[in-house]
Structure formats: C-alpha cells, structure tokens
Amino acid sequence: MINDEAIIVFTAKSTEQILNEGGSSAWRLGRTRAHFCGFVVCTRNAKSERVAGLETHHAAFLIGKLKDVVSSPEYKGRYILRFSEYAIVDFPNVWKGERNPIKYSTLHDIGIDPSHLKWQPMPEPREAAPGVTHRGDSTALSLSEAKERLAHTFGVSPTAIEIIVRG
Numbered sequence: 001m002i003n004d005e006a007i008i009v010f011t012a013k014s015t016e017q018i019l020n021e022g023g024s025s026a027w028r029l030g031r032t033r034a035h036f037c038g039f040v041v042c043t044r045n046a047k048s049e050r051v052a053g054l055e056t057h058h059a060a061f062l063i064g065k066l067k068d069v070v071s072s073p074e075y076k077g078r079y080i081l082r083f084s085e086y087a088i089v090d091f092p093n094v095w096k097g098e099r100n101p102i103k104y105s106t107l108h109d110i111g112i113d114p115s116h117l118k119w120q121p122m123p124e125p126r127e128a129a130p131g132v133t134h135r136g137d138s139t140a141l142s143l144s145e146a147k148e149r150l151a152h153t154f155g156v157s158p159t160a161i162e163i164i165v166r167g
Contacts, residue, residue, distance in 0.1 A: 003038035004107040004114065007066070007081060010095050012048035015062050015088065022125030023064060026078035029102050031069050031148055032158065039107055039114065040064045040081045043095035060094035060110075063087045063117060071145070087117035 009024050018024055024040055042064070046057035055061040064083030072078040094110055107114055143163055151158040 003036075005037040006039040006041050006105055006107050006110070007034055007037050008041045008043060008060075008094065008103045008105055008110070009081070010043050010045045010098075010101040012045045012051040012053070013042075014052035017052055018042060018062060018064075019086070019123055020126045021080065022122065023067070023080050023082040025080035026072035026075040027081065027102055028078050029069075031079055032151055033104070034066075034069045034079065034081065035148075037066050037104070040066055040083065041094060041107070041110065041112070045095075045101070055090070056092060058093050058095040058097070060089055060091040060112070063089055063107075063112070063114070064122070065119070067122070083122045085119040086122055087114075087119050089117065 007027075007029070009027060011018075011024060013021075013024070024042055040063065041060050042062040043060050044053055044055040044057055045051065046053075046055065053061065063086065064081070065085045066081060067084035068082040070080050070082060072080050089112075091110075091112060144158070146163060147158040147161040150161045150163075154161075
C-alpha cells in the first residue's frame with residue numbers, strides 16, 4: 001500500500017520557482033516527522049505580497065513525491081522538501097485557513113488519489129545548495145543529520161541515537 005501521508009504547505013512561490021529549487025522551501029518543521037510523509041501538497045497563498053503564481057487562493061496547484069528533507073542553506077532551522085516527481089494539479093479549497101503554513105494530513109483525507117495524477121520526473125535544481133546531501137548520497141553528512149536519518153530508520157527520537165567515532 002502506498003504511503004499517502006502528506007505535508008500540506010501554504011506557499012506564495014510559483015511552480016517554476018519550486019521546480020528550479022528542486023522542491024518546496026524553506027519550512028520550519030519537524031524533520032523526523034516530515035520523513036514519514038510520502039507527498040508534499042503545495043497550496044496557493046495568493047494574498048502574500050511575494051506571491052509569484054496565478055492559482056486561486058487556497059487551491060492545491062502542485063503535488064510532489066517527497067524524496068528528502070534537507071537543511072536550508074539560507075535559513076538556519078528550516079528545511080527544503082525535495083521531490084522525486086511532481087504533478088501539476090488544480091484542486092480548490094485544499095488549504096482551510098490554518099494559522100501555521102504547514103499541516104500534516106493524508107491525500108485520502110483531502111480527496112486526492114495519487115494514482116490519477118500525471119507524474120513527471122523532477123528536474124535537477126538549477127543551483128545545488130552547498131552542503132546539502134540526499135538519501136543514498138556518498139557525500140559526508142553531519143552527526144546531527146546522521147542521527148536524524150538513523151532515528152527515522154528505526155522510528156525513534158534523534159536523542160536516542162548515540163554515535164561513536166573512532167579513528
């Protein structure tokens with residue numbers, strides 16, 4: 001069965017900006033919790049002074065298959081939600097006016113069937129962020145990132161992970 005857990009984000013960014021960045025950014029969220037989600041649903045914040053899209057306010061306009069959750073190189077304590085694939089959609093009134101610009105739900109609960117969407121491969125980000133690693137990369141990662149990934153793998157808190165480096 002497909003994991004239809006989703007992070008719903010309320011964003012002023014355009015589809016083009018999201019595709020150029022390789023996902024949606026820069027969110028303050030629980031990284032470990034976010035890793036359990038299979039999808040990101042981007043909903044339009046048309047009332048922001050920085051709005052860059054023409055979609056209807058509160059409508060879902062893009063859904064991404066969550067590939068990874070990586071630290072934002074620009075904003076400490078915020079994360080980029082990287083996508084492996086995306087689908088352009090138009091579902092009205094998905095955002096219900098919550099105060100926090102991110103919300104956890106399921107695609108089923110918001111009435112979206114991912115098997116009916118036209119998925120496209122996510123283009124590579126135009127500029128790779130320095131120090132950002134992805135699941136499966138062989139590049140170095142920090143101890144805190146290693147703890148978060150291990151915690152996600154084993155379903156425990158990162159504080160329950162101890163790493164000993166001997167050299």
